[in-house]
Each structure stands twice: as C-alpha cells, then as structure tokens.
Amino acid sequence: MKRKVRGSILIILGLLLAFSGAALYANYERQAALAEQNAEVLLTELSRTMEERRLKGIVTEAPEGQMPQILLEGHALIGILEAEEAGIRLPIIENWSYENLQYSPCRYSGTLEEGNLILLGHNYYRHLGNLGQLEAGDAVTFIDISGKSHAFQVAAAEVLKPTQVEELKSNPYPLAIFTCTDGGESRYVVYCEKNEGMGT
Numbered sequence: 001m002k003r004k005v006r007g008s009i010l011i012i013l014g015l016l017l018a019f020s021g022a023a024l025y026a027n028y029e030r031q032a033a034l035a036e037q038n039a040e041v042l043l044t045e046l047s048r049t050m051e052e053r054r055l056k057g058i059v060t061e062a063p064e065g066q067m068p069q070i071l072l073e074g075h076a077l078i079g080i081l082e083a084e085e086a087g088i089r090l091p092i093i094e095n096w097s098y099e100n101l102q103y104s105p106c107r108y109s110g111t112l113e114e115g116n117l118i119l120l121g122h123n124y125y126r127h128l129g130n131l132g133q134l135e136a137g138d139a140v141t142f143i144d145i146s147g148k149s150h151a152f153q154v155a156a157a158e159v160l161k162p163t164q165v166e167e168l169k170s171n172p173y174p175l176a177i178f179t180c181t182d183g184g185e186s187r188y189v190v191y192c193e194k195n196e197g198m199g200t
Helices: 002-056 165-169
Strands: 070-072 075-083 088-093 106-109 117-120 139-144 149-160 175-180 187-194
Touching (some): 002 070, 002 075, 002 088
Antiparallel strands (some): 070 075, 175 187
16 A cells, blocks of 8 residues: 555656656747747847947947947847857847846956957857857857948857856957856857958
C-alpha cells in the first residue's frame, strides 16, 4: 500500500513539474513574440525619423558619457545594430533596464566616441538569440542616429559568468555585444574590432 501511495505521489510530482515546465516555456515564447513586435515598431519609427533628420541636416549633440539619441515611443534610441550573418537588425536603446530589454537591446556602458561601447540584449530568437552564429571576420555595423555607419568585424568571443563585470568592461575592443546563454547561467560575449576599410 505504501509503495502505491509513494508511486502515486511521484507521478503527481512528475506531472506538476512537466506542467510547470510547459507553462514557463509558453510564457517565454509570449515574451519573445512581444519583444519582437516591440523591436519592429521601434526600428520602423527610428529608420523613418533618422531619414527625416538626415534630409533636414539635423545634428544632435550628446551629453558627456552618453551618445546622441532620439526619443521615440518613450525610449531614447541611439542607433541601429546590424549583423547580417546572424540576421540581426535592431534598434538600440540608450539606457539599459529590464523593462527596456523587453523592447530591444540596450547600451550597457561606454560610447562609440570613447571606443568602449558595450551592448546587451535578451537571447530571444529575434533579438540576440543568434549572436553565437557570428564568426571571426563577420561584419557588424552600428548606424548612429545621424545615419553614419560605423563598421566593425568580429574579432573574438567568450563566455563569462554574470559576476565577471570588470572583465567585460575592461575588454580592449571598441565594441562588445553580449546576451545570456540558454538557461541564463552565463553571458556569451562577442568582441568586435574596427573595420577600417568600411563605414561612412
């Protein structure tokens, strides 16, 4: 009798775990779909606004330690990140927060001018989920809000622990992009060097 009771309890626990896992996955998929829609709206608006500003010759100065930005849909946007080999074309939000990351990747720290820009984003499929597909030599472009293209190429990649903040911030590359690994236990970082032969 005790074995039957114990077996029934184990079956119930197993079913509960399965249902919990399915619910968590469904929630993740909903968040990813919403984040994709949010990024698409911001990208469309940002692209249109950048072109209008370019035609009008509008130039925006940046406060110290920040980058020139455009306020759209309640978010300060600093440009567009492109990495064709990974299917990435996304707007970048100036200040990172967990709320902002539900819309698009964000600036974690640094600037283009200072040569230490670090970007981060969720590993949703349509955000930075394909970051790991980039290989050494692949092109990465950051288009600032003036429409100027800053050309980079992948130089290296590594996996860091969430606690290795100083290692991330002290990296010698002008551009670093990172996202969570599956499960969120580590951070996958792609380091980029300038591609002097490209850019406008």
